[in-house]
Amino acid sequence: MKNVTPFLMFQNGIAEEAMTFYTSLIEDSEIKSISRYGAEGPGPEGTVIQALFSLKGQDFMCIDSYVTHEFEFTPSFSIYLTCDTEEEIDHLYSELLKDGKALMPIDNYGFSKKFGWVNDRFGVSWQLTLAE
Structure with a gap:
């Protein structure tokens, strides 16, 4: 195993807004990479296919799910x-x-x-x- 990375799935195209907020709020944090959907989809153009950001050295991955799920985040994590x-x-x-x-x-x-x-x-x- 190479590493373990927390993964956040956002809905409604807010992944980049969330990453930007988190990295601006917590020092020594950065957005490392973002891949976005193009006009061909399948997600809305410009939303996040996959991104990597770091908070105080801890990497996180995130996406904008183009599929609507019946669940959101839970405070148990x-x-x-x-x-x-x-x-x-x-x-x-x-x-x-x-x-x-x-x-x-x-x-x-x-x-x-x-x-x-x-x-x-x-x-x-x-x-x-x-x-x-």
Whole structure:
């Protein structure tokens, strides 16, 4: 086995918007490659066939599915961020929450003195904790 890479399937042509948002929000992150559908399809022209992006050195793949599925993302699989400062966790939580949904508001839950869990506007689930 060469590697293990988390894979995100977006619907409604939002993969590139999501990648751009994530890489702008998290330092040391970048979009590494994007392949797009052309006029010949089968997906809508310009949407993502496959892309690779990195968040703090962790690679992720994503696509825009041209097939409509009856499922979306589930919070039972989430991206877990360990933040260095209270300012960082507060900022990231606030930005990810915009047009999203709080699953656990930032608070001291005993296992972490500052923790929050949110589904972002794209449906992706994020857990944020403050490093001890």
